Amino acid sequence: MTIDSRLSWTQVRDEIRARILNRTYAPGDKLPRDEDLAQELGCARTTVHRAMQDLSLAGLVERKRKGGTRVKSDPVTRATFDIPITRREVEQRGSKYGYQLIQRSVELTPPAIMARFGLPTAIKMMRVKALHLSDNRPFILEDRWIDIRSNPDILEVDLTTQSANEWLVLHKPYSRLDLRFYAMNATGEIAKHLDTPDTSAVLVIERTTWIGADPITTVQAVTMPGYQLSSVS
Amino acid sequence: MTIDSRLSWTQVRDEIRARILNRTYAPGDKLPRDEDLAQELGCARTTVHRAMQDLSLAGLVERKRKGGTRVKSDPVTRATFDIPITRREVEQRGSKYGYQLIQRSVELTPPAIMARFGLPTAIKMMRVKALHLSDNRPFILEDRWIDIRSNPDILEVDLTTQSANEWLVLHKPYSRLDLRFYAMNATGEIAKHLDTPDTSAVLVIERTTWIGADPITTVQAVTMPGYQLSSVS
DNA sequence: AAATTCAATATGTAGCTACATAATAATGTC
DNA sequence: GACATTATTATGTAGCTACATATTGAATTT
Numbered sequence: 001m002t003i004d005s006r007l008s009w010t011q012v013r014d015e016i017r018a019r020i021l022n023r024t025y026a027p028g029d030k031l032p033r034d035e036d037l038a039q040e041l042g043c044a045r046t047t048v049h050r051a052m053q054d055l056s057l058a059g060l061v062e063r064k065r066k067g068g069t070r071v072k073s074d075p076v077t078r079a080t081f082d083i084p085i086t087r088r089e090v091e092q093r094g095s096k097y098g099y100q101l102i103q104r105s106v107e108l109t110p111p112a113i114m115a116r117f118g119l120p121t122a123i124k125m126m127r128v129k130a131l132h133l134s135d136n137r138p139f140i141l142e143d144r145w146i147d148i149r150s151n152p153d154i155l156e157v158d159l160t161t162q163s164a165n166e167w168l169v170l171h172k173p174y175s176r177l178d179l180r181f182y183a184m185n186a187t188g189e190i191a192k193h194l195d196t197p198d199t200s201a202v203l204v205i206e207r208t209t210w211i212g213a214d215p216i217t218t219v220q221a222v223t224m225p226g227y228q229l230s231s232v233s
Numbered sequence: 234m235t236i237d238s239r240l241s242w243t244q245v246r247d248e249i250r251a252r253i254l255n256r257t258y259a260p261g262d263k264l265p266r267d268e269d270l271a272q273e274l275g276c277a278r279t280t281v282h283r284a285m286q287d288l289s290l291a292g293l294v295e296r297k298r299k300g301g302t303r304v305k306s307d308p309v310t311r312a313t314f315d316i317p318i319t320r321r322e323v324e325q326r327g328s329k330y331g332y333q334l335i336q337r338s339v340e341l342t343p344p345a346i347m348a349r350f351g352l353p354t355a356i357k358m359m360r361v362k363a364l365h366l367s368d369n370r371p372f373i374l375e376d377r378w379i380d381i382r383s384n385p386d387i388l389e390v391d392l393t394t395q396s397a398n399e400w401l402v403l404h405k406p407y408s409r410l411d412l413r414f415y416a417m418n419a420t421g422e423i424a425k426h427l428d429t430p431d432t433s434a435v436l437v438i439e440r441t442t443w444i445g446a447d448p449i450t451t452v453q454a455v456t457m458p459g460y461q462l463s464s465v466s
Numbered sequence: 467a468a469a470t471t472c473a474a475t476a477t478g479t480a481g482c483t484a485c486a487t488a489a490t491a492a493t494g495t496c
Numbered sequence: 497g498a499c500a501t502t503a504t505t506a507t508g509t510a511g512c513t514a515c516a517t518a519t520t521g522a523a524t525t526t
Binding site: 241242277279 | 479480481482487488489490491
Binding site: 018021059074081082083085088169171173176177178179180182185201202207225228230231232233 | 250251254260292307308309310311312313314315316317318321402403404405406409410411412413414415416417418432433434435436437440458459460461462463464465466
């Protein structure tokens with residue numbers, strides 16, 4: 001867009017955002033209709049619409065058909081995070097990637113895993129424990145459960161050389177994702193695999209995916225001490 | 234849109250996504266031009282454009298003017314997180330919110346804080362340590378630095394009753410945000426304030442904001458043991 | 467008065483045109 | 497051949513029209 005021509009949708013968005021932070025439109029208030037704002041700012045309704053969509057995505061406003069647009073009463077900081085494939089993450093840091101399969105079995109899901117998927121009863125799933133290495137040092141320890149009903153082909157994959165992480169991300173689309181982060185003290189077995197002192201604090205990434213209503217996989221990825229996650233710019 | 238009429242942009246997006254996961258368009262491949270895809274799928278270029286924008290935002294493809302669209306070679310899991318104002322977070326869990334100011338001073342920024350902002354030299358900033366309580370139990374301990382050049386009015390705010398967290402979020406817009414999560418062992422002073430055994434693992438949220446190139450504030454928020462962050466659906 | 471129906475309304479979506487912009491490819495000049 | 501200039505091309509943006517859809521609120525019926 002040209003600077004001195006009409007307003008671009010980003011400019012409109014910034015103007016509205018400024019007004020919200022100005023208290024011109026206070027938290028909980030109803031904003032003017034798109035069309036009125038468009039007329040006031042001298043642009044088309046589509047432009048205001050685009051701006052509003054962005055603000056809505058950013059969590060600043062809430063829109064409802066007919067109901068109009070209102071400023072969210074409790075502002076939140078919304079940020080995006082990228083969780084790359086572990087191999088790529090290691091390689092992008094300029095380190096050598098390594099992978100070790102620790103365990104591969106078929107087991108009945110314990111209650112904790114059923115809870116993650118929201119399953120009412122226990123079923124048999126494939127369980128894979130593996131260690132990702134960076135320059136031959138432990139990097140991430142993963143404990144994964146895979147639903148063999150929705151992914152029977154995983155049984156054919158050679159998991160001694162290829163990580164289930166990578167195979168699933170590349171071959172299994174998901175429609176729903178739950179990601180959560182928390183801290184824990186590395187206990188006996190985990191501390192041993194990560195080669196770290198007992199009770200050292202580690203960041204855990206828990207990732208569960210479904211396709212439709214069917215579970216695909218859930219992983220608990222325990223990162224090495226000092227690991228840090230940062231938002232995408 | 235009507236089901237049996239033309240394709241909606243979400244349908245187009247899903248179709249393209251399916252093809253990417255199908256390996257019809259493999260990682261690194263160049264996708265057809267928007268216009269060609271539009272013709273093939275029987276919709277307008279704008280519709281394909283919208284779909285592509287979404288896929289680009291989701292991190293699945295990369296677009297460049299003239300260069301066209303290509304499938305990102307290393308797929309990532311992208312998720313969004315909301316960091317609410319602490320008071321709201323506590324209240325939404327149905328607990329009573331409490332707040333205690335621990336320290337309020339003006340100090341020269343140590344190297345660690347300069348690094349967070351990318352400052353070349355040390356400057357004087359306001360430092361605020363405070364404890365957020367949930368049902369009278371420690372919930373989050375924050376150690377905050379505020380640039381008094383860009384926020385002189387913070388000096389007038391009574392921080393014994395109102396948290397700087399809330400005041401800043403409500404009154405200070407930011408143009409750039411850096412969020413990072415990591416785990417640490419609660420040390421002496423932190424463990425004491427959080428009323429938790431020494432060395433227990435805690436999740437730390439570090440949040441730094443700028444307006445333009447100017448620093449606004451940076452916080453290290455140490456959460457209580459067991460705290461968990463989860464992605465928005 | 468309660469329930470149902472229906473009209474009004476604000477946002478959501480699709481398609482079209484026109485032009486802007488950035489990156490590449492082709493061309494011309496020295 | 498190296499460099500600068502220009503044309504080409506694919507995506508990005510803005511505006512318009514038309515219609516879809518959800519929700520509110522008024523009108524109507526029971």
